[in-house]
Amino acid sequence: MSDEKTQKITIPSLQAKKEKKEKIVALTAYDFPTAKIVDECDLDIILVGDSLGMVVLGYDNTIPVTMDEMIHHTKAVSRATRKALVVGDMPYFSFHLSVEESIYNASRFLKEAGTEAVKVEGASRKRLELIKAMVEAEIPVMGHVGLTPQSIHHLGQFSVRGKDVDEAKKIITDALNLEKAGIFSLILECVPLEVARIITERLKVPTIGIGAGPWCDGQILVFHDLVGFSNGFLPKFVKKYAELNEIISQAVKGYRNDVERGNFPDDSHSYHLKSEVSKKLLSNK
């Protein structure tokens, strides 16, 4: 018997949340221990985002992230997750060459890495055809519009999208087209809250916002930003709930000081021989 606390989150249960006006709560995770904590906190979605590249692999942007890196980290997340829906992010150039190769790459997330869905950035005509083909191949797809970090070289910088009427209309049209193509939910990244509200009201599938205001059906943040375990620039939309950098730094300094002063390890962290073994050993010296 499963109760509400242990019931697996599914695409229909996310859809039901939208219909009941219950908020969907999502976070990224990239490894086993983090995913375990997030899952045990009863979150709905864990996204293994390609933000992996910037957050834990030290790249300047998400472009260098490979399929193999994504699969490696996603496997660890899936092994830790019992309840949340796990979504794998299709990295740059894993869905650009041909429909066949893209579907093959997407299928690796489901078959090898244990996800229930993939996320694909963008809404060009080709992208919409690809998403239709993925959905026909039984691969659930989460869309992503607004700021799409894989277009960084085209956009020039990570900044709010849809601030003028034309761009706002384009994002709204993209969202509607993605829904027609068959996505089960949509990430809205860095768009004005008014634009996110219009999209959320017009779409039947749930919207998940990051820097898109309170009207979205759900919210997502990057785990490391939320807990203060990231380096560098933090966007305005992040709310930090902890300062892990500080806590970890204190712990590492404490360890260094203890080792340098001979306070660690002490007897309580050491193993002993049985006294007769010890005597024999010493007498044989």
Ligand code: KIV
């Ligand atoms: O890669 C990622 O983590 C993402 C989220 C920020 C939505 O795309």
